[in-house]
Amino acid sequence: MFAYLLFSAMMVSCYCQDYEYYYYDPAICNKVQAGLWVRDTEDCTIAHQCGFDMEVIQSVQCNASQVWSIIASACVWEWDPDRDDCNGKPLTSVIADPRCVKKSGNNPHPDDCSKFLSCANGTMVAEQRCSDGTLYWPKNGSCEFADAVAFDCGERRIPVSIPIYEEDPLCKLNGQVPDPVSCQHFIQCLHGKRVQRIQCPRGTVFSDVSHKCEWYEEVKCGNRAL
Structure with a gap:
């Protein structure tokens, strides 16, 4: 009998703890699918997760300079033109x-x-x-x-x-062009700009015919150093 009363007391205690954690708020969770997050009606930095009976399961507050975005369902930076639907209209x-x-x-x-x-x-x-x-x-x-x-x-x-690289006279076309000095390297170009200088894998050099790295026996480097 004592064990039964003790078990019952434990069950009541556990239930009360859950009741205090969840709270019913139809103003927030009305017509919100269970498990989804909804932004607070007054504070854009706060969001609430709703349960099955229009109760709030948990709440979170975004970090400083962030707001809860309904579009992204996450905290985003204030005035983000693509996602801040609190201050703007994405x-x-x-x-x-x-x-x-x-x-x-x-x-x-x-x-x-x-x-x-x-x-x-x-x-x-x-x-x-x-x-x-x-x-x-x-x-x-x-x-x-x-x-x-x-x-x-x-x-x-x-x-x-967004800076890439300075304009390069070698970059007349988009893609890969031979490095004028080294046969082991090539230059990646985009919109007339040098993006980066890349070295071919070991045993290969850059072909100015196929515009890719080939076995060095199959490439004529000319004045470009190996």
């Missing part, structure tokens, strides 16, 4: 967006190499910018240092605010 979602080649996940922006599109089931959820000095690389599905990504931007614009 682009709204686009259902069945043809730019969402990858139905769920990130896709490159078709015109701007510094941006990418976040998609969910074919719907464009948010248009986002990479951080300063970086560009979006579809190969990795992430933002990387501009110097490593610029050559892969193709026709997508690189903002003038």
